[in-house]
Amino acid sequence: MTKSILLVGVGGQGTILASKLLTTGLMEAGYDVKMSEIHGMSQRGGSVSSQIRYGNRVESPVIEIGGADILVSFEKMEALRWLKYLKPTGKVVVNNYEINSMPILSGRVDYPAGILEELSSKVDTTVIDAARIATELGNFKVMNVIILGVIIKSMGLTEINWEAIIRENVKPQFVELNWRALNAGMNLV
Amino acid sequence: MRKLLTGNEAIARGAWEAGVKYASAYPGTPSTEILETTALYVDDILAEWAPNEKVAIEAVIGASFAGARTFAAMKHVGVNVAADPLFTFSYTGVNGGMVLISADEPGYHSSQNEQDNRNYAKFAKIPMLEPSDSQESKDMMKSAFSISEKYNTPVLLRMTTRVCHSKSIVECGERDEVGIMEYTKSLDKFPIPAFVGGMRARVEERQVLLKDFSNQTELNFFEWNDCQVGVIASGACYKYAKEVFGDTVSYLKLGFTNPLPDEKIREFCSKVEKVYVIEEVDPYIEEVVRILGFDCFGKNLFPNTGEMTPDTIRKAIYGKTFDHVETEASKVVPRPPILCAGCPHRGFFVGLKNRKNIVVASDIGCYSLGFADPYKVGDWCVCMGASMSSGHGAQQVFDMVENSNKRVVSILGDSTFLHSGMNSLLDVVYNGSKTVNVILDNRITGMTGHQENPASGYTLQGKKTKEINLEKLVRALGFEHVMVINPNDITAVQHALDWALSLDEASVIITRWPCVLKTLSTEDKNEFKEVFKNKCTVLEEKCTGCRACIRTGCPALFLDKANKKVSIDVNSCVGCEVCLQVCKLDAIVKVGV
Numbered sequence: 001m002t003k004s005i006l007l008v009g010v011g012g013q014g015t016i017l018a019s020k021l022l023t024t025g026l027m028e029a030g031y032d033v034k035m036s037e038i039h040g041m042s043q044r045g046g047s048v049s050s051q052i053r054y055g056n057r058v059e060s061p062v063i064e065i066g067g068a069d070i071l072v073s074f075e076k077m078e079a080l081r082w083l084k085y086l087k088p089t090g091k092v093v094v095n096n097y098e099i100n101s102m103p104i105l106s107g108r109v110d111y112p113a114g115i116l117e118e119l120s121s122k123v124d125t126t127v128i129d130a131a132r133i134a135t136e137l138g139n140f141k142v143m144n145v146i147i148l149g150v151i152i153k154s155m156g157l158t159e160i161n162w163e164a165i166i167r168e169n170v171k172p173q174f175v176e177l178n179w180r181a182l183n184a185g186m187n188l189v
Numbered sequence: 190m191r192k193l194l195t196g197n198e199a200i201a202r203g204a205w206e207a208g209v210k211y212a213s214a215y216p217g218t219p220s221t222e223i224l225e226t227t228a229l230y231v232d233d234i235l236a237e238w239a240p241n242e243k244v245a246i247e248a249v250i251g252a253s254f255a256g257a258r259t260f261a262a263m264k265h266v267g268v269n270v271a272a273d274p275l276f277t278f279s280y281t282g283v284n285g286g287m288v289l290i291s292a293d294e295p296g297y298h299s300s301q302n303e304q305d306n307r308n309y310a311k312f313a314k315i316p317m318l319e320p321s322d323s324q325e326s327k328d329m330m331k332s333a334f335s336i337s338e339k340y341n342t343p344v345l346l347r348m349t350t351r352v353c354h355s356k357s358i359v360e361c362g363e364r365d366e367v368g369i370m371e372y373t374k375s376l377d378k379f380p381i382p383a384f385v386g387g388m389r390a391r392v393e394e395r396q397v398l399l400k401d402f403s404n405q406t407e408l409n410f411f412e413w414n415d416c417q418v419g420v421i422a423s424g425a426c427y428k429y430a431k432e433v434f435g436d437t438v439s440y441l442k443l444g445f446t447n448p449l450p451d452e453k454i455r456e457f458c459s460k461v462e463k464v465y466v467i468e469e470v471d472p473y474i475e476e477v478v479r480i481l482g483f484d485c486f487g488k489n490l491f492p493n494t495g496e497m498t499p500d501t502i503r504k505a506i507y508g509k510t511f512d513h514v515e516t517e518a519s520k521v522v523p524r525p526p527i528l529c530a531g532c533p534h535r536g537f538f539v540g541l542k543n544r545k546n547i548v549v550a551s552d553i554g555c556y557s558l559g560f561a562d563p564y565k566v567g568d569w570c571v572c573m574g575a576s577m578s579s580g581h582g583a584q585q586v587f588d589m590v591e592n593s594n595k596r597v598v599s600i601l602g603d604s605t606f607l608h609s610g611m612n613s614l615l616d617v618v619y620n621g622s623k624t625v626n627v628i629l630d631n632r633i634t635g636m637t638g639h640q641e642n643p644a645s646g647y648t649l650q651g652k653k654t655k656e657i658n659l660e661k662l663v664r665a666l667g668f669e670h671v672m673v674i675n676p677n678d679i680t681a682v683q684h685a686l687d688w689a690l691s692l693d694e695a696s697v698i699i700t701r702w703p704c705v706l707k708t709l710s711t712e713d714k715n716e717f718k719e720v721f722k723n724k725c726t727v728l729e730e731k732c733t734g735c736r737a738c739i740r741t742g743c744p745a746l747f748l749d750k751a752n753k754k755v756s757i758d759v760n761s762c763v764g765c766e767v768c769l770q771v772c773k774l775d776a777i778v779k780v781g782v
Binding site: 045115 | 298322356432510511513516524525526562563736747750760
C-alpha cells in the first residue's frame with residue numbers, strides 16, 4: 001500500500017533537507033520511493049511543497065487531492081492552503097509558527113485568526129512548537145529536523161536507522177545537534 | 190548501485206555513463222541542475238555555461254563535429270533561442286552523438302509560457318525520446334546517443350518539470366569510455382544551397398528509417414490487461430495514468446515519440462474498445478491517432494493546459510477527485526514570491542517607483558517581481574533580453590506622438606544582459622533612441638539559483654577566468670553616458686535616474702551589488718566590504734507606524750498594528766539600509782553585529 005506524505009512550508013524553511021533525509025531513509029529501508037518538488041520562482045518566499053510517496057511500487061510522484069496520509073506544515077497558514085490534499089481520515093501536523101506573506105506585511109490584511117481551531121474542527125490535528133524547541137536546542141535552523149522526527153514517529157518509521165542517515169547526509173559538526181533535534185521531534189507525538 | 194536521483198541528476202548520470210566528453214547549457218528552470226550535476230564529473234566531462242542557449246547548442250554542434258559525445262540542456266523557451274542552429278544541425282548530422290535536452294513546463298511553474306516542445310522534434314525532423322521517471326531518464330540518455338550516431342542526427346530528449354524535479358530510484362552503471370571519433374572534413378557539414386538538396390533528401394530517408402525503428406523499439410511497448418479501455422501515454426502522463434487505472438486497463442507506453450510508431454498505434458487501437466490519449470498540453474499523439482483513422486478520447490475530455498496529474502485525470506473521467514476536506518478560502522492569504530530581505534533590486538525599485546511618465550520595459554529574472562506591490566515597476570516583460578529592444582521600439586513610437594513626454598526605462602540583470610540583452614543594447618545605440626537602460630548587476634545569475642556567468646569571473650567548474658567588465662563593454666558599444674552606482678543608496682539611484690532622464694540621448698546605468706544569497710568570492714569580499722555584516726533596528730520611541738519603511742516591501746519588516754510600531758526580524762535583516770533611508774523620523778538605525 002502506497003503512503004503519501006505532504007510537506008509544506010515557505011521557501012527557505014528547509015523542507016528540502018527534511019525530505020532528503022526522509023526519502024534516503026525510506027529507500028534504505030527497502031521501499032520504492034518517489035519525491036516531487038517544484039523549484040524556481042516560488043522559492044523566493046513563496047509557498048512550497050515536497051511530496052513523498054513510498055510503498056512496494058509507486059507510480060506517480062505527485063500526491064493528488066484527497067490523497068495524503070499526513071500533511072506536515074512548517075508554517076501555520078500553509079496547512080490550510082494545502083488541506084484539500086489530505087485524506088479526510090488523514091492527519092495534520094502543524095508547526096505553530098507564522099510567516100507573514102506580502103499582503104500581510106504591507107498591512108492590507110491581517111494574518112488569519114483561528115487557523116488551529118479550523119484545522120482541529122475538521123481533521124485529526126497535532127500542533128507542535130518546533131521554533132521554541134529549536135531555539136532551546138540552540139539553533140533555530142534545526143526546526144526542519146524536529147518536524148522530520150514528528151513525521152517518523154507519526155508514520156511508524158522509527159525502525160529505520162536514522163542516526164546513520166543523518167551521519168551520511170549532514171556535516172560532521174551538526175550530526176549531534178540534528179540527532180538531538182530528531183529525537184526531540186519524535187518525543188512530541 | 191541504487192541511488193535516489195532527480196530526473197535532472199539521472200540525465201547527468203546517463204551522460205556520464207554514455208561517455209559524454211563535453212556539454213554546454215544556459216540555466217533555466219526546470220533544466221538547470223542537469224548541467225550543474227554533469228559539472229561534478231570534472232575528471233571526465235568538460236561542462237560549460239554558455240552566455241545563451243543558441244551559443245550552447247552551437248558549441249555542442251562543434252564538439253559533435255570534432256568527434257565527442259556531447260549534449261546541450263535548456264528550458265523549453267531556450268529551444269526557441271537555439272532553434273536556428275538546431276534546424277541546420279538536423280540537415281548536417283553529427284559525428285559524435287548529440288542530444289538536446291528540452292525541459293518543458295506544463296503548468297508554467299517558473300516560465301512565461303507553456304509551449305509543447307514535442308512539436309520541435311516534428312518540425313526539425315529529429316528523433317525524440319520522452320522519459321517518465323529518473324531510471325528512464327538515465328537509460329534513455331544512453332539510448333539517445335546510440336540513436337544519434339546510428340541515424341546521423343541530433344536527438345531531442347524531452348523532459349517535463351515533474352520528471353526533472355522528481356526523485357526516484359535509479360540503478361546506476363559504469364562509464365562507457367567511447368573516446369573521441371576521428372574528425373574528417375566533409376561537405377555534408379556545409380549547407381550552402383548547392384548541397385542542401387542532398388541533405389534534405391537524406392533527412393527524409395532518415396525519417397523512414399526512424400519510423401521503422403519507432404515501430405520496432407522496446408522504448409514503445411504494450412501492457413495488455415483488460416481491453417475495454419486502452420491508454421496511450423508518454424512521459425510523466427504514463428505514470429499518472431498508472432496511478433489512476435493500475436492494471437485495470439491496457440497501455441501503449443511511448444518512449445520514442447518522433448516519428449510515432451504508426452503500426453503499434455494501429456495494433457493497439459484495433460484491439461481495445463475505447464482509447465484514451467493522455468498527454469500534457471498539445472494533442473501531439475492524439476492527432477496521429479486520428480490521422481490513422483481511430484476515434485479516441487483526447488483533448489475533448491482532458492485539459493489542454495496544466496499538468497495531467499492523477500487528480501486531473503480522475504476528474505476528467507469520473508467527474509470528481511478523491512473526497513477531501515474543504516477550507517474557508519478567506520482564511521488563506523496569498524503568498525506570492527517576493528524579493529528577499531537585502532535584495533539589491535529593492536533599493537533601485539524604491540528609487541524608481543512613483544515617477545511620472547515613465548514606462549518600464551522589464552525582463553526575465555528576479556527583478557520581474559518589481560511589477561507587483563509595493564513597487565509596481567514594470568509595464569511589460571517578453572523574453573530573455575527583450576527589455577532593451579522592446580524599450581527601444583516603444584520609445585521610437587512614443588516620440589512620434591505629439592507632446593508625448595513618455596520615457597522608457599529598460600531593466601534587466603547581468604546574466605540576462607549577457608544572454609541577449611547585449612544585442613538589444615546595440616540596437617539602442619545604433620538606431621539612437623533615448624531610452625534609459627539599466628543593468629541590475631547582482632554579480633551572479635540569481636533566479637535559477639546562482640550560476641556563474643561571463644561577468645562573475647568564474648566558470649561552472651570553478652576555474653578563475655576573464656571577468657567581463659560591463660561598464661567597459663557598454664562604452665565600447667558606443668555609449669557615452671554611463672554611470673555605475675550602488676543600488677542600496679537610494680539617493681544615488683534617484684540622482685542617476687534624474688541625470689539619465691535629463692539627457693536627450695540613450696544612457697546606461699549599472700547597479701552593482703551582490704545578490705544577498707550569493708556565496709561571495711574573494712573578489713566580492715574585497716570589493717563589497719562590510720556587505721551583509723550589519724543589521725538595522727527600530728527605535729520604538731521614534732516610530733509612529735507611518736509604514737514608509739513597510740512600503741519598501743522588505744520581508745524582514747513587520748508592522749504591529751496594535752501598538753503601531755515596526756519591528757525588524759534580526760534573523761532575516763542583512764543591513765542593506767534601504768528602510769533606514771526612507772524613514773523620515775530617523776527611527777531606524779544601524780547596529781553592528
